[in-house]
Amino acid sequence: MGGVHYRLWLLPLGVLLLAGCIPATTAPGRPSAPPSETDAPIRQDVMGGDAQPTWALKPVTANARWVGGSLYAIRRGDTLRAIGAMTGVGSEALAMENDLAPPYLLFPGQQLRVPAGLYHRVGTGETGIGIATAYGVDWGEVITINALAEPYILRIGQRLRLPSHARALPPKEIDVAARAAAFRLDIDDIATGSQPALAERSQPTIATAAPTKPVTTAIAAPASFAGHFQWPLTGKILAKFGPLAPGKVSDGINIAAATGTPIHAAASGVVAYAGDQIGVYGGLILINHGDGWVSAYGHAGQIDVQRGQSVKAGDVIGRAGASGQVQTPQLHFQLRKNRIPIDPLKQLPPR
Structure with missing residues (x-):
């Protein structure tokens, strides 16, 4: 995460948040007069x-549990989503581990590898930044482990695989971590980890x-x-x-x-x-x-x-x-x- 105009790691503790800086004058061809009320309806001092911020609005329920690696034999009627929920790793992790692509067709007798790891079940309104803070880990590492991609919107019930060193922090430690994170946040963290989780069939605003x-x-x-x-x-x-x-x-x-x-x-x-x-x-x-x-x-x-x-x-x-x-x-x-x-x-x- 960046600091001031530099990539400064000001505090030790992997979580996520953001960075930035620039000079002032008007852009070429733009008037320098103050914006009207209609130009700037919202003005914050x-x-x-x-x-x-959105990543602090919903406390994260630290529900991560360890899942041991195993093999699962497909039975008639199985779906990837159901298997993901049953094993506790989620359909995304199963698809990635077994190189499956949409529409995720499964066949009776087929064997799926269930990847071992520590998995968190995303709750209503939770954000990537909030989840990482709750476990004392870096959000960027969580993105990499789960191969998350744009638009980086989590879904309620989604399982996120956490780094092996993750641990649920007590409330007091989370508060301290959140304050410390404000000095270690990176623009990438905010851009990818500040969106509240959505229900499966709901659409973003x-x-x-x-x-x-x-x-x-x-x-x-x-x-x-x-x-x-x-x-x-x-x-x-x-x-x-x-x-x-x-x-x-x-x-x-x-x-x-x-x-x-x-x-x-x-x-x-x-x-x-x-x-x-x-x-x-x-x-x-x-x-x-x-x-x-x-x-x-x-x-x-x-x-x-x-x-x-x-x-x-x-x-x-x-x-x-x-x-x-x-x-x-x-x-x-x-x-x-x-x-x-x-x-x-x-x-x-x-x-």
Whole structure:
């Protein structure tokens, strides 16, 4: 997980959460006048704090149990889902272990390998970040073990395989871990682990231009990416993408900005996170653009959007500031494709 503009592992304890930073001025061709009330229906003073983030809304019931490896002989009428529930590993783990693909046809007498491991049954509203915190593990490792993919929305009743060193933490330890995580969160954690679990046949919430109340359910990702990015603001580049010093790596760029400079959405998409709960970044906004693309805007002094809000390229989403662990006003800007940090300067138009 990242810290400030670097990939800093500030505290030892694997769980998940996020990162970011950039400079301020208006994007080319954008007016610098403040947005109207209709442009910014939701305005959050990030210095004053916000409501609980989605990953903290629902306490996780630590129900993980160990399942020993075995072989299961298919009987007439068996389904992969039923076998997954009976064995305790879930249909996803069975499919992955046995190289099965949809429509998951099974035949009497066929033998399935049941993979040994520690499995957690996902409950209503639980998030990946919350589950990882409850067991003191890293969410990114859970993603890898379970081969999870976009849109990273968990389903109620789904079994997640946990790392072998996972252990259910007592409530007091979970509280401490959650506070510590705020310093270790990475943008990837929020983008992939903050969606509340859905019931099997329910659908995620469709983003709207002006939500009337906080969106605390899973949000549908955009159908596709528009194809290009624009500058969120202009200014002197303070830090480029890549290695900065021994042990320090920037996952984005930092752009100098005057306090209050409008920050513009680099492309159309859906706001996946907007708040100041991640101390390293202060005011942080994440936008899901679809097709695996996510942009991040950190150190904002003001946030003018909320989770679950749809935005268009160039919309004002906040104002530059010096929130988080920086001394001067600036914007930390990141682009990620399929969880991998991408150099923004290679995606933004030349200037």
